[in-house]
Amino acid sequence: xxxxxxxxxxxxxxxxxxxxxxxxxxxxxxxxxxxxxxxxxxxxxxxxxxxxxxxxxxxxxxxxxxxxxxxxxxxxxxxxxxxxxxxxxxxxxxxxxxxxxxxxxxxxxxxxxxxxxxxxxxxxxxxxxxxxxxxxxxxxxxxxxxxxxxxxxxxxxxxxxxxxxxxxxxxxxxxxxxxxxxxxxxxxxxxxxxxxxxxxxxxxxxxxxxxxxxxxxxxxxxxxxxxxxxxxxxxxxxxxxxxxxxxxxxxxxxxxxxxxxxxxxxxxxxxxxxxxxxxxxxxxxxxxxxxxxxxxxxxxxxxxxxxxxxxxxxxxxxxxxxxxxxxxxxxxxxxxxxxxxxxxxxxxxxxxxxxxxxxxxxxxxxxxxxxxxxxxxxxx
Amino acid sequence: xxxxxxxxxxxxxxxxxxxxxxxxxxxxxxxxxxxxxxxxxxxxxxxxxxxxxxxxxxxxxxxxxxxxxxxxxxxxxxxxxxxxxxxxxxxxxxxxxxxxxxxxxxxxxxxxxxxxxxxxxxxxxxxxxxxxxxxxxxxxxxxxxxxxxxxxxxxxxxxxxxxxxxxxxxxxxxxxxxxxxxxxxxxxxxxxxxxxxxxxxxxxxxxxxxxxxxxxxxxxxxxxxxxxxxxxxxxxxxxxxxxxxxxxxxxxxxxxxxxxxxxxxxxxxxxxxxxxxxxxxxxxxxxxxxxxxxxxxx
Numbered sequence: 001x002x003x004x005x006x007x008x009x010x011x012x013x014x015x016x017x018x019x020x021x022x023x024x025x026x027x028x029x030x031x032x033x034x035x036x037x038x039x040x041x042x043x044x045x046x047x048x049x050x051x052x053x054x055x056x057x058x059x060x061x062x063x064x065x066x067x068x069x070x071x072x073x074x075x076x077x078x079x080x081x082x083x084x085x086x087x088x089x090x091x092x093x094x095x096x097x098x099x100x101x102x103x104x105x106x107x108x109x110x111x112x113x114x115x116x117x118x119x120x121x122x123x124x125x126x127x128x129x130x131x132x133x134x135x136x137x138x139x140x141x142x143x144x145x146x147x148x149x150x151x152x153x154x155x156x157x158x159x160x161x162x163x164x165x166x167x168x169x170x171x172x173x174x175x176x177x178x179x180x181x182x183x184x185x186x187x188x189x190x191x192x193x194x195x196x197x198x199x200x201x202x203x204x205x206x207x208x209x210x211x212x213x214x215x216x217x218x219x220x221x222x223x224x225x226x227x228x229x230x231x232x233x234x235x236x237x238x239x240x241x242x243x244x245x246x247x248x249x250x251x252x253x254x255x256x257x258x259x260x261x262x263x264x265x266x267x268x269x270x271x272x273x274x275x276x277x278x279x280x281x282x283x284x285x286x287x288x289x290x291x292x293x294x295x296x297x298x299x300x301x302x303x304x305x306x307x308x309x310x311x312x313x314x315x316x317x318x319x320x321x322x323x324x325x326x327x328x329x330x331x332x333x334x335x336x337x338x339x340x341x342x343x344x345x346x347x348x349x350x351x352x353x354x355x356x357x358x359x360x361x362x363x364x365x366x367x368x369x370x371x372x373x374x375x376x377x378x379x380x
Numbered sequence: 381x382x383x384x385x386x387x388x389x390x391x392x393x394x395x396x397x398x399x400x401x402x403x404x405x406x407x408x409x410x411x412x413x414x415x416x417x418x419x420x421x422x423x424x425x426x427x428x429x430x431x432x433x434x435x436x437x438x439x440x441x442x443x444x445x446x447x448x449x450x451x452x453x454x455x456x457x458x459x460x461x462x463x464x465x466x467x468x469x470x471x472x473x474x475x476x477x478x479x480x481x482x483x484x485x486x487x488x489x490x491x492x493x494x495x496x497x498x499x500x501x502x503x504x505x506x507x508x509x510x511x512x513x514x515x516x517x518x519x520x521x522x523x524x525x526x527x528x529x530x531x532x533x534x535x536x537x538x539x540x541x542x543x544x545x546x547x548x549x550x551x552x553x554x555x556x557x558x559x560x561x562x563x564x565x566x567x568x569x570x571x572x573x574x575x576x577x578x579x580x581x582x583x584x585x586x587x588x589x590x591x592x593x594x595x596x597x598x599x600x601x602x603x604x605x606x607x608x609x610x611x612x613x614x615x616x617x618x619x620x621x622x623x624x625x626x627x628x629x630x631x632x633x634x635x636x637x638x639x640x641x642x643x644x645x646x647x648x649x650x651x652x653x654x655x656x657x658x659x660x661x662x663x664x665x666x667x668x669x670x671x672x673x674x675x676x677x678x
Contacts, residue, residue, distance in 0.1 A: 070577055090580045103578035107596045116592075120583030168582070 010220060011235075012045035019082065021046045021172065021204050022067065027076035029062050029228075036062040038228035039076070044221075049198050049205045051219035053212055053251070059228040060208045064174050067206065068097045081171060091120075096170040100177040102161035104149040110160050111136075111145040117168045135163040138197060155186050162194075166201060175207040179214060191217045212252050216240065224248050245380045249299045256305075256345045262296045262377065270377055272298045275341035281317050284372040289379075300375035305347035305368050307335050309359060313369040321345065323364045328355065335360065337368060404656075411649035412442035422646050446650040456634065456651065460658065463631040466545070466620075467613040470552040474609050475602065477553055478560030482601075483594075485561070486568035493569075500558050512551055512622050519547050519623065543625030551619040556612070560605035567601030568594070600673040607666035611659055631655055 012018040020043035029037040037059045044050045052060040065071045066078060069090035078085055085093060096117070104113055114135050118128045136142045139159040149157055158178065165173055178194070179187045195218050198205050209215050215222045216236040223233040224247075232244045243249035246257060260274030264287050271280035281298055290296070306313055307323075321337035324344070328351075335347045347368055351358075360366060413422040424441040427434045450456040485496045503511060518524045519542040526538035541547050571594065579589035595602075617632030624630075631651065638648035 068577075068581060090577070091583045091585060095581075097578070097581045099574045099578055101572060101574050103572060103574040105575060105578075105593060105596075107599075116579070117582030120588075164582070 010047070012048070013043070013221065018045055020044060021048075021081055022206075023077075023079040024063075025077045025079070027066070027073045027078060029059075029066060029071060030074045035228050037066070037073075040228070040230055042223065042230060042233065044204065044206060046204055047202055049195065049207070049218055049220045051215035051222045052206065052208045052225060053215040053222050054210065054225035055251075056210060058225040060225050061176060063225075064097070064176055064206065064208045067172065068095055068174055069093050094171040095174060096165040096168055096172075097174040097176065098161050098165040098178050100180060102149075102157050102181075104157060104160055104164070106149055108148075109145065110141060110147050110149070110152070113149070113160055114164045114167050116164065121168070131167060135167050138166070138200065139163040154182055155190065158182060158190065159193075162197065166197070166203065169201075170203065172204045172206065175205060177208055177210070179209075180211075187214070188217075194218055216252070222252075224251060226251075242376065243299070243378070246297050246299065246378050249376070249378065254302050254346060254348075255299050256302065258298050258300075258343055258345075260296060260298060262290050262294045263292050264290060269372070270296075272296060272377065274298070274343075275339075278319065278339075278341060281319075281375070282372050283375055283377050285377050290377070294379075297378045298375055299378055300370060302334060302346040302348040303332075304374040305345070305370045307337070307347045307349055307360060308367050308369065309364060311367050313367065315369040315371045317372065317374075318367050318369045319345070320365065320367055323360060323362055323366055326360070326362065333358075335366070337366060339368075407649045407652055409442070410645050411446055411647075411653050412444065413646045414441075414445070415644050415646055420645070421643050446646050447654075449647060450650055450654065455629075456631075459629045459631045459634045460654070462629050463614050463616075464658070466548065466552075466628075466630060467610050467616075470549050470556070470613055471606050471610045473549055474553050474556050474560045475606060478557055478605060479564055479598075479602070481557075482561045482564035482568055485565050486571070497565075500561050504558065508555065509618060511555065512618055515547070515551050515554065516542060516622060519550065542623060543627070545624065545628060547623040548620050548628055551623045552609075552613055552616065555619065556609045559608040559612075563604040563608065564598055564601040567598045571597050600669060603669045604666065604673075607662055607669075611662055611666070614659060615655055 022042070022044040024040050024042040027037055027040045028035065040063070052063060054060045062071060066073055067080075069085070069088060069092075072086060080093070080095065105116065108116065111132055114132045115128050118131055123131070132145075133142075136145055139162055141156065141159055141163060144152060144156060144160075149160065152160065158181070162178070165175075175194075179190055182190060191214060194205075198218075207215070207218065216239075219236060221233060221235055222239050224231045224239065226247055232239055232248050234242070239248065240252055243252060243255075249255045250257065258272075258274045258281070260272040260281070263271045263273065263280070265271045265282070268284055268287060270283045270285055270287060270290060272283060273280045283298065306315065311318060319339055321339040323335055324338050325336040327334040327336070330351070332348050332350050335349065337345045337347060339345055345368060410422055413424065415421060416423040424438050426438050430437070481500075485493060485500075488496055516523075520526075521538045521540060521542065523542070525541070526535075529535045530538065541550075575593050575597070576586075576589050579593045580586065584592060615632045615635075616630060617636055620628045620630045620633055621636075635648055635651050635655070638644050638651060642648075
């Protein structure tokens with residue numbers, strides 16, 4: 001499927017001939033008056049690790065539950081491998097789900113939990129045993145087969161849940177906040193394990209998460225949702241560097257946003273006037289679609305801004321401000337600077353010198369500078 | 381400090397010794413005695429004024445005669461068998477009625493649950509005796525149920541329910557239902573609904589998910605409920621007397637007859653001791669199940 005796209009990178013979404021594994025066609029889901037998912041179109045391709053990202057209540061879990069078969073769309077169609085699956089019950093779908101609570105059967109051992117789904121099929125006893133053993137090996141749970149779920153640590157339980165949902169070799173694995181219950185360090189380790197397992201098994205994963213860092217780490221593509229709408233679907237890099245709205249920019253990572261009016265000052269160059277007393281910010285950008293006097297938001301990531309006590313920085317955008325706060329994070333420091341117009345800006349600098357040699361301190365007057373191409377101009 | 385500790389430990393032990401062990405030993409002693417036309421109606425009685433010889437004399441007069449009598453007279457062992465049979469059947473019937481109720485309560489919207497729980501407990505606020513009496517009014521040939529059924533035209537002649545085993549089962553199921561519902565409800569209520577979704581996701585139909593997930597998870601509640609019904613029903617006296625008529629012989633009724641009609645305290649005590657021995661097995665099992673459940677929830 002789509003293998004004829006002779007690209008080295010895995011990007012079936014750029015291949016017009018590729019057949020998607022999942023296709024949402026104008027899917028809407030309402031609960032009473034509440035619209036959880038609003039007229040949504042989305043395609044997910046085979047072998048993808050697809051992340052649905054959004055704040056709680058944005059509709060991402062509803063989307064996942066519709067794929068699993070626990071909810072039926074109010075209108076629209078969902079296709080899995082070209083087949084309509086709207087009315088197909090969960091037990092008849094080649095889709096398995098890993099639950100946020102893990103939902104391990106407390107009365108069954110790890111072994112029996114993993115074998116549970118296989119026993120519902122016509123599989124031979126020996127084959128079931130082999131398959132369970134394979135799953136235990138894959139998730140490094142071999143010594144724990146005889147234990148009951150309550151005798152395991154949180155991380156082990158998470159792996160049992162993963163092994164159980166993968167045992168039937170589903171076409172599609174759904175993961176509902178799979179790492180939310182783990183502590184930070186274990187979560188980071190597990191993210192890489194998940195990616196590793198996804199690659200080994202070749203299963204398509206759809207993961208729901210509210211943690212943007214997690215989504216960026218594991219996913220081939222990320223979909224940002226808000227209030228039942230898909231705001232942007234793109235690779236982690238694209239979504240970080242090129243968010244299509246203020247909401248997405250703000251949701252993914254840290255960003256400084258400043259409002260102003262646009263003026264086209266040259267081919268592919270906009271000037272954004274944000275304050276009467278300061279020179280405008282210049283942005284190298286496709287000017288098509290912008291007009292003079294249009295109100296826009298300018299977004300710039302903190303790590304793209306340099307902080308200096310002098311005006312010597314060659315970068316064209318320069319803004320004067322006062323250091324209000326410095327957050328020392330070890331490898332980097334974040335400077336919170338109040339611009340002369342009153343707006344707060346964050347700038348992140350790598351700590352190339354030892355802390356005792358740091359030149360900039362509280363209440364210093366500093367110059368923030370960044371290049372023309374570092375920021376983005378957003379309309380919504 | 382140590383004295384306080386000792387006091388805290390001693391109070392429950394004193395309670396158990398004073399109100400359980402000593403009465404049990406008294407009953408055991410009476411069961412080994414002989415009847416007598418006296419007050420109290422048995423011999424021997426311990427006479428401490430005679431000293432060591434009196435105590436020796438006292439023990440030499442105790443024997444197992446009453447137990448031998450229970451063994452030879454078929455009335456008694458038939459009553460025991462009948463009690464255990466009735467208790468077993470009615471425990472099963474109570475489970476059959478109680479489980480769906482507990483299930484419905486546990487799946488009801490959480491705002492309703494306290495009210496439903498209240499409705500289950502509410503009958504306890506009226507006297508047990510009055511509730512059983514009212515069943516007599518409902519079940520008798522000229523009673524409420526028959527009148528209603530004849531009024532609707534469903535039957536031409538009245539059912540004969542009162543003074544049959546059916547009436548006893550109805551009475552027992554009605555009376556002991558809360559003891560079945562509450563432990564099952566408490567296990568079902570704690571159950572995570574996503575377990576059922578997981579079972580369906582892995583290929584179960586909702587029926588097989590019920591048998592493979594819901595029932596095994598409710599098993600401690602089911603076992604507890606069954607013991608809570610089975611144990612007291614074995615010694616039940618009021619329900620078979622009022623609803624079962626003369627044909628239903630349960631051991632509780634025999635016990636009553638021996639004590640109050642025959643005034644044969646020694647035989648009655650022997651019956652009580654045997655009943656206790658029969659019930660010790662399920663009581664021990666019940667406690668083991670409870671212990672296991674506690675271990676599982678830790």
